[in-house]
Amino acid sequence: MSHAATNWAIRQKGLKPATKIVLWHLCDRHNPDTGCFPKQETLAADCEMSRSTLNLHLAKLEELGLIRRDAGREHGSMKHRPTRYWLAFEDGETVSEKRTKTVSENRTFTPKTVSEKHAKPCPNFDENRVLNSDTNSVREPVSEPVSVAAPKSRRRPEVPLPPDWVPSDKNISDAKDRNFSAQEIADESDRFRNHHLARDTRFRDWDAAWRTWLGNARRFAPRGGTTPRGGGMVEAFAAVAAARSGRP
Numbered sequence: 001m002s003h004a005a006t007n008w009a010i011r012q013k014g015l016k017p018a019t020k021i022v023l024w025h026l027c028d029r030h031n032p033d034t035g036c037f038p039k040q041e042t043l044a045a046d047c048e049m050s051r052s053t054l055n056l057h058l059a060k061l062e063e064l065g066l067i068r069r070d071a072g073r074e075h076g077s078m079k080h081r082p083t084r085y086w087l088a089f090e091d092g093e094t095v096s097e098k099r100t101k102t103v104s105e106n107r108t109f110t111p112k113t114v115s116e117k118h119a120k121p122c123p124n125f126d127e128n129r130v131l132n133s134d135t136n137s138v139r140e141p142v143s144e145p146v147s148v149a150a151p152k153s154r155r156r157p158e159v160p161l162p163p164d165w166v167p168s169d170k171n172i173s174d175a176k177d178r179n180f181s182a183q184e185i186a187d188e189s190d191r192f193r194n195h196h197l198a199r200d201t202r203f204r205d206w207d208a209a210w211r212t213w214l215g216n217a218r219r220f221a222p223r224g225g226t227t228p229r230g231g232g233m234v235e236a237f238a239a240v241a242a243a244r245s246g247r248p
Contacts, residue, residue: 005030008089012066022047022057023066026085036085158202165193171210178214188217 005027012023025046029038038046044054061067070084167175167189175185192213195201203209 002027002030002032004032005036005087005089008087015064018047018049018053019057019060022054023061026061026067027087030085030087036087037082038085039082156204158204159206160200160202161193161196161206163197165206167210168207170207174207174211175214178218180214188214 006024009020009024009027012020015023022043025043026036026038028046029043030036040051040054044051047054047057049057058067058069062069066088068086070086071081167185171189172185175188180188192210196209201209
């Protein structure tokens with residue numbers, strides 16, 4: 001850690017907050033004797049950002065002349081050498097002079113692109129190591145697998161008719177809408193309850209079953225628009241069957 005470097009970083013003006021954070025952490029990794037050689041994984045973890053975002057801020061700092069990067073390969077083996085970050089305040093020499101001196105003394109070979117332009121990582125290349133966001137300390141890994149429960153069914157279960165069932169106000173209103181009289185509603189209620197209790201019928205919606213019962217009672221009633229006095233829907237079926245067979 002170099003206090004001179006971090007103090008210099010704090011005095012820089014006109015930088016965006018994230019860019020200044022990158023510069024400060026870069027200076028924090030500076031050693032007055034050996035220089036500044038932080039790994040990208042380390043620097044990205046310090047700044048709490050992905051490596052792709054880190055490289056955007058490093059490029060901005062280099063564009064402003066605050067830093068220079070020497071990232072070359074060893075001659076012959078072509079192995080990657082650690083990137084040397086030159087800070088603009090070092091030893092009174094210009095950054096470009098130090099960069100030239102370092103390259104000539106270490107006899108490094110820096111490959112160039114075919115077009116002689118500065119090589120930039122392609123953001124569309126998924127396997128590019130610069131775009132790997134594994135160093136973002138904000139995204140914590142999941143320690144245990146998350147189990148996704150199957151969605152519960154919202155359908156109501158089929159239930160039997162309560163033994164003490166009586167028509168509700170809504171059931172009575174449905175019957176009156178079909179022109180049932182009070183006496184007819186009482187008769188049909190008894191038949192409806194006795195019929196389904198005897199057969200242990202189960203429905204999800206007994207209000208809908210009641211409306212269906214009323215519709216069938218009207219449908220199979222004799223001409224005249226009223227239900228038979230002698231019985232409900234079951235008796236209506238019998239009356240219709242007898243009429244069709246010609247019996248009295």
